[in-house]
Amino acid sequence: MNKLTLSAVAAGAGVTALGAFLAFGPCGPCEAPAEQSMTPVLYATTAAEDIFKVDPVHSSIVFRVKHNNVSYYWGRFNRMEGTFLIDPTTPSNSRIEVKVPTESVDTANEGRDRHLRSPDFFSAAEFPELAFKSKSFSSKGDNIYDVQGELTLHGQTKPVTVRVEDTGRGQGRRGEVAGFEATLTIKRSEFGMTHMLGGIGDDVRIIVSLQGGR
């Protein structure tokens, strides 16, 4: 082989070796993110038994988005898990942590649901979870709180503020139950979901109504 051939082979081998190193080597971004524990880090004044575990059977997460800039259509997520505690006496003890499998999106249209799960929108196989974790609560009176937290969607984590209403506490068949309703509006483009922004709105309103037991 002449020098040119040798150099081309060497360059090709180099490119392949570099690619192989990037794919298989011990680089940080290549590694799958470690599974986060569902157990929140407890504050000093809160015991584990104080936390309510989300009851997915009696909880709902719905969202709405504008279509063709004329009307809203609604969808929901059929599965969720998480924990929460809303402490009206000491709001700093409060916390919410919710994870939602994006694969569970449901808009009552099989074709649209598959499209929503595709890389065009949620890319559910690539980013299987949508998650929210609260950082701080501030009381607005009348059982209303502004909750600062982090929303992870489409592989991106952004700070958001959620309006939360403490909807009550009571006694269920298996112990104490509590609930809340949270509302927030996000711009999907800020999370990298930019597909079809002309026909499908950028603003997505999410309403989360959870019941938990302990």
Add this chain to the structure above:
Amino acid sequence: MDPAVLRQLAIGALPPALGGLVVFGALLAADRPRSPTLGASLGKAPARPLGLLHCIAATGIFVSSFAVAFGGVRQPPQTAFDQLPYVALAALGVGIASMMTRWGHWLGAAAGAAVGLVALFLFKPALHEATFAETAPLVVLTCILVFGGVAGASQSCRACRAWIAALLLLIPAAGASAMLTLGHYSLKLGQGAGVLAAMLLGIALAATLWRKRSLGVGVGVIVAVLLGMVVVQGHLFAPTPRSLLYAVLTALGFILPCLVDFAPKAPRLGVFPSAGIRLLLAVLPVATGVAIAAATRTSEAS
């Protein structure tokens, strides 16, 4: 059709089609005409410097059109789809290497398969955690299909005039675009393949003006690697029960036309009969895949 979808398709299709038409029009015009008879003389790729320019032009048109269609090239990539422009650069390296070595045909196919394998694990890092039994079939199938696709695509560029070669590459690209849109429910992936198809349509149109020119072999390599990676993403991120069938039919769209070269009477076939048979062999598997995708599509999406 939804006006937003039409606008998105226009943004995705026009720049690569115009780029292919104008840039390859100029590059083909600068080349020397080949012998009008089929055989060894026509089978030669354009001279190396021009062939290399073909590779660079194809990669440049794809990356710039991708940026126009999908709002830029993300640094660093956020999703697997965002990695396609970077895969294009790796495919460019393979395309160039395949034109500069004596065993370029097989080296290009092997290197293309290697790029496909690396990209597979970059697209879905969770595969690192999967067991051997879970990943092995996917790895083996990816290597076989990309190897076959690249070998077929580069052979089409070697054996055919530019306009035929461009059409032979266009058919699997357009078919994959339709299968990804209809079968995988992903307009985005469909448009990714559609960018390649639009560029090849532009090249085919340009090549009809200079019918005796050849297309750089590396262009076939680049197109096959990129299309393979879009199809792989369809299987990984928008899976359907027929994902692998679509992938196999797309690869066959590249491979089957090369069967003509193994026919004993192939050298005596005229340009048009040979082209007709090749195009038919490319259309058959791809049209089958598109028909299955259309027939099994459920209700309207989005």
